[in-house]
Amino acid sequence: MMLVYLVIGMAIVTFIPRMLPLVMLQNVTLPSYINRFMGFIPYAALGALIFPGVLYSTGSDHLEPAVVGCITSIILAFLESNLIIVVIGGIAGAFMMNMIFL
Numbered sequence: 001m002m003l004v005y006l007v008i009g010m011a012i013v014t015f016i017p018r019m020l021p022l023v024m025l026q027n028v029t030l031p032s033y034i035n036r037f038m039g040f041i042p043y044a045a046l047g048a049l050i051f052p053g054v055l056y057s058t059g060s061d062h063l064e065p066a067v068v069g070c071i072t073s074i075i076l077a078f079l080e081s082n083l084i085i086v087v088i089g090g091i092a093g094a095f096m097m098n099m100i101f102l
Contacts, residue, residue, distance in 0.1 A: 058094055064101055069094025 030038075051070075058066045072093030076086045 058098055062098065062101060065094045065097035068097040 054070045055063065055066050057069070069090040069092075073086050073090030076089045081089070
């Protein structure tokens with residue numbers, strides 16, 4: 001029974017900080033430049049979460065293939081390719097460079 005109380009307490013502690021700003025600030029209008037800035041936050045957070053993993057995806061002693069794969073993915077994404085093509089291109093770039101370095 002103690003576990004149930006623990007789970008309920010954790011749910012409340014997690015729910016309150018997420019819900020309180022939504023309830024308290026629902027009638028507040030922000031300036032347009034802040035709204036525009038807030039639109040970029042998901043992209044920055046995603047990049048900060050993914051980029052370190054990309055650099056160590058081929059092993060800590062082989063950084064060059066990971067960098068080539070990352071650059072290949074960035075170029076394909078900049079050219080507005082399909083997401084699957086971007087991922088496969090990055091894997092292929094890292095694989096080819098891994099074959100050269102090994």
